[in-house]
Amino acid sequence: MKYLIILGRNIELSVKEVESYLIRINNPLLNYSINKNAILIEVKEKLNNIIENLGGVIAIGEILSSGEIEEITNDLSGKELYSGQKNKFNYVLWNYSKEKIDEISIYLKQKFRFEKLKAIEKKLTGKVKLQNGEIVDNLVSNLIEEEYFLFSKDDENYFGKITQKCNYEELEKRDMNKPVRRESLSISPRLAKILINLSLIKKGETLVDPFCGIGVILQESLIQNLKVIGIDKDREAIKGANQNLSWAKFNKENYRLISNDSSSVNIDKANAIATEPDLGDILKKIPTKEKAQEIQEGFENLMIKVINNLKNKISGRIVFTAPDIRIGKKRISCNIERILERTRLRLVEGFPIKEFRQGQIVGREIFVLEK
Ligand SMILES: C[S@@+](CC[C@H](N)C(=O)[O-])C[C@H]1O[C@@H](n2cnc3c(N)ncnc32)[C@H](O)[C@@H]1O
Structure with missing residues (x-):
């Protein structure tokens, strides 16, 4: 099972924390790759709601599709991405990928329009400086109903949705x-x-x-x-x-x-x-x-x-x-x-x-x- 974890400002510490926590719950980390302040992890068992037990994690997301961008968009056309009740909502798209984000952004707009949903993609305008000096995106608005992400590593892309958020x-x-x-x-x-x-x-x-x-x-x-x-x-x-x-x-x-x-x-x-x-x-x-x-x-x-x-x-x-x-x-x-x-x-x-x-x-x- 693969998940995306968005980490706090001290990446080195947060990675160690996640690794240790997974040992604590007998679901050890099998693999991970890092991109900016996010890690894509692989574990054997499904993860329940665990975010409350982690101090250095901002959000956790489930992978809904992976592969080439075209494979992802084909795959998503049969899937429901929005789980809310209203037909109007705002969403963000976390970008842990270089050049492929625009394709996904365009695809989501078309998909929601086709589904007759008034969905508006809001840009991640907030920034946060990590302990290592790197500056990354940060979500500051709480008027956001859904959060999606694209994470890319080598030739593989992972699209998914944030399902657990730190309750500040x-x-x-x-x-x-x-x-x-x-x-x-x-x-x-x-x-x-x-x-x-x-x-x-x-x-x-x-x-x-x-x-x-x-x-x-x-x-x-x-x-x-x-x-x-x-x-x-x-x-x-x-x-x-x-x-x-x-x-x-x-x-x-x-x-x-x-x-x-x-x-x-x-x-x-x-x-x-x-x-x-x-x-x-x-x-x-x-x-x-x-x-x-x-x-x-x-x-x-x-x-x-x-x-x-x-x-x-x-x-x-x-x-x-x-x-x-x-x-x-x-x-x-x-x-x-x-x-x-x-x-x-x-x-x-x-x-x-x-x-x-x-x-x-x-x-x-x-x-x-x-x-
Ligand atoms: C930095 S504070 C710990 C704060 C604590 N984590 C909290 O959330 O309140 C350090 C504490 O260690 C205690 N302390 C210092 N030397 C000690 C010792 N030899 N034995 C027991 N407590 C000691 C102090 O009284 C102080 O309350």
């Missing part, structure tokens, strides 16, 4: 309406989902967040029917996490909150860690190289202590973010070799992956470790 409103509501918020310290629900997916945790298993703060990673995990243990040495943060998880009405049997130091706390056996530790002071000015190195050393010491305290209780992966500090044009990362040597864990291939916004002084690097 729902995500924002969940984040903004919770009783306790700590804007400057909290991780976004999107990044929380990405870390959970990278941990490869499966349904019913237990995830630990040893720097849980007010519980964003815990909340996103509980939504996915995982069990969680949250630890924070700040009692106020644990109180906040408790309020947030009670507000979301999760089953209390599925979470445990511990107010303690993660470098000495004793916990039950669990399956994985996904966490955003203290990334050091919030820096308003670019620090000196010495200051950046000092922050990194403090971070490494904390991680070594916490990982060594918890690793024997964790059967699977340890996923964490680390500070990535800008000093002039260069960035200073944490010394992962030192962490690996002192914890005797290994770095999973393909990591670390950087995650930062243009101009941000402290960005993140995402690490995935295993035994």
Whole structure:
């Protein structure tokens, strides 16, 4: 089965997330090809509605036809592309193909006219800058009823329709309406989902967040029917996490909150860690190289202590973010070799992956470790 996935702004991270999520649901990625910010994936089983569990994915589409453009248009003439009730609607055509898009655009106009539908193709006028600097199309209007796409790779073209879309409103509501918020310290629900997916945790298993703060990673995990243990040495943060998880009405049997130091706390056996530790002071000015190195050393010491305290209780992966500090044009990362040597864990291939916004002084690097 083939699907199109439109990714968020950090392509490298989103691809890894999709790959990891498909392992989590026992439907591993067989193949994929990439074009701008979209990937065409091949999996064995049908994909259900999965977009809510992915933090770095904007939309998912089903392939309706593939081959030469002529084969596609012949094939589509017998198919219903519009599933709405009104006979008037707007649509967009995502272009992941070079020169062939016009043929499809013309074909769709004729097809809808023939079917007596007042269908208007709206151009994708929005733009978004990816982390790698590339600028790609973005859908900004919400007055669009249908989204189609053409993805081309080598001689093969894939036409299809977007069937799953990220519900930004729902995500924002969940984040903004919770009783306790700590804007400057909290991780976004999107990044929380990405870390959970990278941990490869499966349904019913237990995830630990040893720097849980007010519980964003815990909340996103509980939504996915995982069990969680949250630890924070700040009692106020644990109180906040408790309020947030009670507000979301999760089953209390599925979470445990511990107010303690993660470098000495004793916990039950669990399956994985996904966490955003203290990334050091919030820096308003670019620090000196010495200051950046000092922050990194403090971070490494904390991680070594916490990982060594918890690793024997964790059967699977340890996923964490680390500070990535800008000093002039260069960035200073944490010394992962030192962490690996002192914890005797290994770095999973393909990591670390950087995650930062243009101009941000402290960005993140995402690490995935295993035994
Ligand atoms: C960046 S915040 C985590 C934010 C969290 N992801 C959230 O959504 O609220 C880091 C947290 O780690 C906690 N912390 C720092 N050192 C700790 C330690 N040794 N043991 C447990 N918690 C610690 C801090 O109190 C802080 O709440």
